[in-house]
Amino acid sequence: MRLENMKENIPETPEFIHRMIQDEVKNQMQAAKVISLQARKRNRRTGARLAAAAACVLAVSTVGYAGAKLYHMSLESEGAYRIAAGISADGSPGKTSLPKKMHGIDISADYIPEGMEWLDESHLTYPENGWSGGFSFSSVLLDTDDLDKVLEENNVVESEERTFGSYGGVYLRYHDLAQDGSFNQRIYLLCPDISRVITIYIGDDVTKEDAVKVAEHLVITETDDLFDTDAMTTWSELVGSETERSASHDTLTVSAAEHELTVHPIGEDFVLPAMHTDENGGFVPAEQVTVRVDSVQTSDDLHLLDGMELPQEWEDAIGGDGKLMDNTLSYIRSGDGVDTLDEVVKTETVKQKLVFATVTYTNHSDGELRHMLYRGMLVLMNQEDGGYQIYNPRERSGDGYDRVMWDGAADTGAMTWSSVLDDFEDGGNYIPSLKPGESIQLNMAWLVNENDLPHMYLALNGDGSAYAFTDSMLETGLVDIRQ
DSSP states (O other), X not given: OOGGGSOSSSOOOOHHHHTTSOXXXXXXXXXXXXXXXXXXXXXXXXXXXXXXXXXXXXXXXSBOGGGSEEEXXXXXXXXXXXXXXXXXXXXXXSOOOOOSEEEEEEEEESOOOTTOEEEETTEEEOGGGTTSSSEEEEEEEOOGGGTTOOEEESSEEEXXXXXXXXXXXXXXXXXXXXXXXXXXXXXXXXXXXXTEXXXXXXXXXXXXXXXXXXXXXXXXXXXXXXXXXXXXXXXXHHHHHHHHHHHHHHTOBOEEEGGGOOXXXXXXXXXXXXXXXXXXXXXXEEOSEEEEEEEEEEEXXXXXXXXXXXXXHHHHTBOTTSSBOOEEEEEEEOOOSSSOXXXXXXXXXXXXXEEEEEEEEEEOSSSOEEEEEOOOEEEEEEEETTEEEXXXXXXXXXXXXXXXXXXXXXXXXXXXXXXXXXXXXXOBSEEEEEOTTOEEEEEEEEEEEGGGGGGEEEEOSTTOOSSSBOHHHHHHOEEEOOO
């Protein structure tokens, strides 16, 4: 994966999930923690060996491309916790145009913090943390048309203009209330010699010292791949992406009247839109598939998983007595991000529960279904006033607080654990084969805060979201699994 194929945001869900998620839902979920799914590791050469082997290592100062301009990145404070980061150019006036095609770039590092490894071409992490924390690299094009665009960021508690090796840039650290693998630091690296700004997203498991050292020792090389510049993200698009995401979030549908949503009981078969691969390996609709939730159980331990491999965060959630440990909820009053910061106003303790669903899929067609993707989304809803209202448990508000966070492993949304995996693409939640007339029974599981059990519904359509209705979700319906 080259950096040109990356979006401008933090690490995303692996590719096979992308194909199934609608754009508006993906935008909403970008701020959520990424589920750790297995990905192929590759042995990367060190930056020094790569530099020796490559013909075009790029290590120039901030002298601009076209040889006529000198580029700078600067910071300006606006209030106590708001900054504006901009790019300026000195030198001859006039517009500098980019070529129609440009080479891709690849990144390695001469300095890697002890214990870190490359998870893929764009993620440098501690292996035990999976896709959370560590470093994530992406890039956007620098064009003179973009220089009037200013990146504005709130909740910044530390900011610094500095030089990172041969490049100028800025370091930002954001207000962070919990050590949870979130990306609470960022470095924007101005690389005019390759007409790019490189963004380094940095997790809260990385010290500033290590973050700066990695940025100072980056080795950036051109690849043989050529990309159309018209199709590549620019600095102005990066700057405007936050506004676009906010607008998209406002259009999400979180309410439905009772007549708009079918709710299935446990034990009822219903038709499921699903996807599988054809003989060419492409995804196509799976016709005549039905699904049924056979049973749902809850437990205060993990014995229902029968000793199968567990996510690391679930193993960490087991106490010395073998039971799931309690979860500490923190209720947050939001600051404006400019003059005030978020703060914890109260805490409480709740029990964590395992939710374990047994589900049967049946192929009623006359053809075999190969690599059929299955997904279970645990949706929390209130039923009131003749309709349904989806809610995100982390976005609950009340007297004196605006949202909730916690330190445990409980998490609604996509299934964290499932019993049937397929060695396909990166491996994951596919049914390897489902022959005509054949059924398969599998299990899905989540950890949930006990106070959310009375609000649980299960979405089994492949393109659903836990926090918004999609057309497919409304058409297919949800299964009532409230406990």
